Amino acid sequence: RRVPYHFDVEYTYKKPDCYEHVVIGINGKFPGPTITAEVNDTLVITLTNKLSTEGTVIHWHGIRQLDTPWADGTAAISQCAINPGETFVYEFKVDRPGTYFYHGHYGMQRAAGLYGSLIVNLPKTQSEPFHYDGEFNLLLSDLWHTSSHEQEVGLSSAPMRWVGEPQSLLINGRGQFNCSLAARYGNTGLQPCNLKGGEECAPQILHVEPKKTYRIRIASTTSLASLNLAISNHKLIVVEADGNYVHPFAVDDIDIYSGETYSVLLTTNQDPNKNYWLSIGVRGRKPGTPQGLTILNYKKISASVFPISPPPITPLWDDFERSKTFTKKIISKMGTPQPPKTADRRILLLNTQNRLGGFTKWSINNVSLTLPTTPYLGSIKFKLNNTFDRTPPLDTFPMDYDIFKNPVNPNTTVGNGVYTFQLNQIVDVILQNTNQLTGNGSEIHPWHLHGHDFWVLGYGEGKFRPGVDEKSFNLTRAPLRNTAVIFPYGWTALRFKADNPGVWAFHCHIEPHLHLGMGVIFAEGVHKIKKIPTDALTCGATARMFANNKH
Numbered sequence: 001r002r003v004p005y006h007f008d009v010e011y012t013y014k015k016p017d018c019y020e021h022v023v024i025g026i027n028g029k030f031p032g033p034t035i036t037a038e039v040n041d042t043l044v045i046t047l048t049n050k051l052s053t054e055g056t057v058i059h060w061h062g063i064r065q066l067d068t069p070w071a072d073g074t075a076a077i078s079q080c081a082i083n084p085g086e087t088f089v090y091e092f093k094v095d096r097p098g099t100y101f102y103h104g105h106y107g108m109q110r111a112a113g114l115y116g117s118l119i120v121n122l123p124k125t126q127s128e129p130f131h132y133d134g135e136f137n138l139l140l141s142d143l144w145h146t147s148s149h150e151q152e153v154g155l156s157s158a159p160m161r162w163v164g165e166p167q168s169l170l171i172n173g174r175g176q177f178n179c180s181l182a183a184r185y186g187n188t189g190l191q192p193c194n195l196k197g198g199e200e201c202a203p204q205i206l207h208v209e210p211k212k213t214y215r216i217r218i219a220s221t222t223s224l225a226s227l228n229l230a231i232s233n234h235k236l237i238v239v240e241a242d243g244n245y246v247h248p249f250a251v252d253d254i255d256i257y258s259g260e261t262y263s264v265l266l267t268t269n270q271d272p273n274k275n276y277w278l279s280i281g282v283r284g285r286k287p288g289t290p291q292g293l294t295i296l297n298y299k300k301i302s303a304s305v306f307p308i309s310p311p312p313i314t315p316l317w318d319d320f321e322r323s324k325t326f327t328k329k330i331i332s333k334m335g336t337p338q339p340p341k342t343a344d345r346r347i348l349l350l351n352t353q354n355r356l357g358g359f360t361k362w363s364i365n366n367v368s369l370t371l372p373t374t375p376y377l378g379s380i381k382f383k384l385n386n387t388f389d390r391t392p393p394l395d396t397f398p399m400d401y402d403i404f405k406n407p408v409n410p411n412t413t414v415g416n417g418v419y420t421f422q423l424n425q426i427v428d429v430i431l432q433n434t435n436q437l438t439g440n441g442s443e444i445h446p447w448h449l450h451g452h453d454f455w456v457l458g459y460g461e462g463k464f465r466p467g468v469d470e471k472s473f474n475l476t477r478a479p480l481r482n483t484a485v486i487f488p489y490g491w492t493a494l495r496f497k498a499d500n501p502g503v504w505a506f507h508c509h510i511e512p513h514l515h516l517g518m519g520v521i522f523a524e525g526v527h528k529i530k531k532i533p534t535d536a537l538t539c540g541a542t543a544r545m546f547a548n549n550k551h
C-alpha cells in the first residue's frame with residue numbers, strides 16, 4: 001500500500017496549556033496528525049512549508065529509512081531545509097510494527113511544537129505477541145512560554161541564557177498552566193482549573209471498560225524534560241521500547257526520556273466506581289514544572305468525578321538509583337536477534353560542557369558539532385570538496401581525563417567531521433558522562449541514533465575501563481533501541497551494525513543540548529546509494545553542482 005499524507009506546516013495560535021501561544025501546527029493541528037500505517041506500507045508525505053520566513057524538515061523518529069536515507073528529515077545532514085513556500089515529498093517504507101513519532105529537525109522547531117505520533121500496526125492477519133482489547137496513544141512534550149526563537153538566541157548568546165525549566169508538561173498537546181486539576185487535594189499551590197471539557201487545554205480522558213486490557217503507547221518528544229509516568233492503583237506491564245518488543249515486566253511507573261517510546265499494558269482490575277489519575281512528572285533535573293495530568297475513567301461513572309486520592313507522587317528527581325533500576329529491567333524479548341560477540345571498531349565519546357570564547361557549548365571528544373551548509377549526504381555522494389572537515393573526529397579521549405572534576409581545560413573547538421564506517425562493520429560506542437563545567441553535578445543525556453537500532457550492552461558507573469568493563473556486557477538479552485540514556489558520572493555501551501547506507505546523526509535528544517553541539521555524524525556505504533531526489537539537495541554546494549552541470 002502507498003499511504004499518502006499532506007502536511008502543511010504553519011505557525012498558528014493555540015492554547016495548549018490554557019494560555020495562548022504561537023506553535024508550529026500541521027494542517028492547523030497541534031500536535032500534528034497521527035500517522036497510522038501498516039507494516040510494509042510506503043508513506044508518501046507531501047510537506048508544504050507555510051512558515052513564512054524559515055526553512056523546515058521533519059524527522060521520522062525510529063524509522064530506519066532503509067534505501068531512503070534522503071528521507072530521514074535532518075537539515076544539513078540528509079537534506080536541505082525546505083524553503084518557505086516549497087513542497088518536499090518524503091517517501092519511505094515502514095518495515096516494522098511499533099510506536100514512533102515525528103518531529104522537526106531544524107533549528108529548535110521541536111521546541112516550537114512541530115511533532116506528532118507515528119504508529120505502525122501489524123497487518124490485520126497477524127497478531128502482537130501480547131493481548132489487548134483497546135489502545136490509547138500518548139505523546140508527551142514540554143512547553144515554554146518563551147518562543148523557540150528567543151530560546152535559540154539565548155543559547156547562542158555570550159554569556160549563554162539557558163532555557164530554564166518548561167512552564168507546562170503536555171499530554172497529547174494538552175496541559176494546564178496556572179491551575180491544577182488536582183488543586184482540591186492541597187499542596188499544588190494552584191487554583192482549580194474549572195474546565196468543562198471542550199477547551200483546547202482540557203485533558204484527553206482515557207475512557208475504559210472494567211476487566212479489560214489496554215495497550216498504552218507512550219512517546220516522549222520533550223525538548224528537555226525526563227519524565228516519569230504513573231497511573232494510580234494500576235500496574236503497567238512494559239512490552240515494547242522504541243519499536244522493539246521487550247521481555248514483559250510489571251512496574252508501578254515508568255521513566256521515559258526524550259526520544260524514547262514505550263508500550264505498556266494496563267488491566268482495568270480496580271474499583272470501576274472510581275476514577276484514577278494518570279500523571280507525568282519531571283525527573284533527572286530539579287523540577288520547576290507541575291505534573292501533567294489526565295484521568296483514567298471507568299465508563300460506568302462520569303469522568304468528572306474526582307479520584308479519591310491525589311495524583312501519584314513523582315519519584316524524587318535525583319533518585320538516580322531508582323532510574324537505573326527501571327532502565328536495567330529492559331531486556332530483549334526472548335528470541336530477539338542478539339549482538340555479534342565482538343565489534344570491529346570501538347568509539348569512546350566523552351560528553352562535556354565547555355566554553356568557546358564567552359559562549360557555552362556541549363562537545364564530544366572536545367568537538368562541538370556545527371552543521372555545514374551543504375547536506376553531508378550530497379557532499380559525500382558527489383565527492384564535493386571543502387564542504388566539511390575531512391579529518392575524521394577522534395575515536396577516543398585522553399584516558400587521564402577525570403570525569404569527576406570540572407574540565408581542566410574548559411575550552412572547546414567546533415567541527416563538523418564525520419565518523420565513517422565500512423559497510424556492515426560492527427561498531428561499539430561507549431558514551432562517557434562527566435562532571436559539568438562548573439560546580440558539582442552530571443546531567444542525564446538521552447542519545448538517539450538515526451538510521452539504526454542498537455543493542456544496549458550495558459550501563460556502568462564512573463569511567464569506562466577498556467579491557468575490564470566489556471566483561472559485564474549483556475550479549476544474550478541486550479535490548480534493541482534507538483535511544484539510550486547516559487546516567488550521571490556513568491557510561492553506556494551500545495553496539496550496532498553499520499548496514500544502512502546513508503549519513504546519520506547521533507546526538508543528545510535534549511534539543512538545547514543538540515543546538516549547543518552535542519552530537520556526532522556517522523556515515524556508511526554512501527557510494528551504494530542509488531537515487532537521491534534532486535529536491536533533497538538544492539542548496540549549498542550540491543545546488544551549485546546541479547547548476548553547473550545544467551541538470
Ligand SMILES: O=C1O[C@H]([C@@H](O)CO)C(O)=C1O
Pocket residue numbers: 162353436443513
Ligand atoms: O546545558 C545546560 O546549561 C544549563 C546549566 O548547566 C548552565 O546554565 C543546564 O542546566 C544545562 O543542561
